[in-house]
Amino acid sequence: MLIEVQAKLPGENNRDYSYRVIKEAIMSLRLKPGQSLSEAEIAEALQISRTPIREVMAKLREEHLVEVIPQVGTYISKIKPTLIEEAIFVRIILEKEILKQSCISFPKNVLVELKNNIAHQELLLDQKGMEQEFHKLDKQFHFLIFQGNNKENVWDSIIRLSTHYNRMRLLAEMNLSFSDAILQHKAIVQMIENKDVDQVETIVREHIIEPTKLWEDLYKPNSPYVEYFDLTKKMPVF
Structure with a gap:
């Protein structure tokens, strides 16, 4: 146990x-x-x-x-493609809107917290077995964006819907790398700071959709993790 x-x-x-x-x-x-x-x-x-x-x-x-x-x-419960797909759908819609709102107005003190959060993420890069810690910081990073817009309960709703998605993400982070995610977090902060609302669509795709394309090896028949998945339905392709 x-x-x-x-x-x-x-x-x-x-x-x-x-x-x-x-x-x-x-x-x-x-x-x-x-x-x-x-x-x-x-x-x-x-x-x-x-x-x-x-x-x-x-x-x-x-x-x-x-x-x-x-x-x-x-x-x-095994990790289910349909529940991953629903969580991604919700995150894409809501994170686009919250980032657009953030580019219009965002508290400076929360922007400082976002930068501090990224600094802590970077400290984990050269350490082994830090995926769990990064995962916590990653969730805190996104929570801060919703908090900065007084939408903490919206983030809580996303988290409740994302149990299968977040297990998938953690498994990917344990087997791949979270260095790209850190670079994307930096780009998000820069976008908010510069009020560059035109970049929202691109950055959401890079940060939420593109990483899913690297997951395929984790649920192929020869993967050591294939038994973690309920593959009665195909994994989503975005």
């Missing part, structure tokens, strides 16, 4: 605690797509009763992260 036992956060009850650590294990790929889960083992590992674990499983099932096969067992 690859669930990291962590200290509870202040005011965190057993249900919230188990939800946080189980979901983090799924999103970080420590719990692998397709892997079976045992409520009893999780409860024992986290030293809590099975009742909150059962409630958490129901919630994760609603988020398409856990699947229950009657009389067989509970499993981590």
Whole structure:
């Protein structure tokens, strides 16, 4: 069981605690797509009763992260092309609009935060095994753009819809490189700073659509990760 036992956060009850650590294990790929889960083992590992674990499983099932096969067992959901495609569709539409808005007006203090975020991203480039840290900084970078436009809840909605997409992205970052993403983040900041709204379409395509073309090797039949995917439907091509 690859669930990291962590200290509870202040005011965190057993249900919230188990939800946080189980979901983090799924999103970080420590719990692998397709892997079976045992409520009893999780409860024992986290030293809590099975009742909150059962409630958490129901919630994760609603988020398409856990699947229950009657009389067989509970499993981590494999990465589904249709859910990736939906997340990309939403991100393209909403990030275009938020970047256009950012080019019209954007707080200087948040622009400074974006630059600091990129500086931290660059520190990870020469270090091994930093994909998880980069992934966190990447999500924070995009959150800051929405926050700078007072649209934090919109970003939260994107994140809820992006569980399969973000697992795919993390897998790609673990096997490819995130150096191009950093260059694109720099270009986004420069575009906002220069109020260059004409570049929005191009940069969204480069940052969201183009990387998907590098994913194919990860789900080919000879890939070590092919079992992570539900390939009953073709992976999307954008």
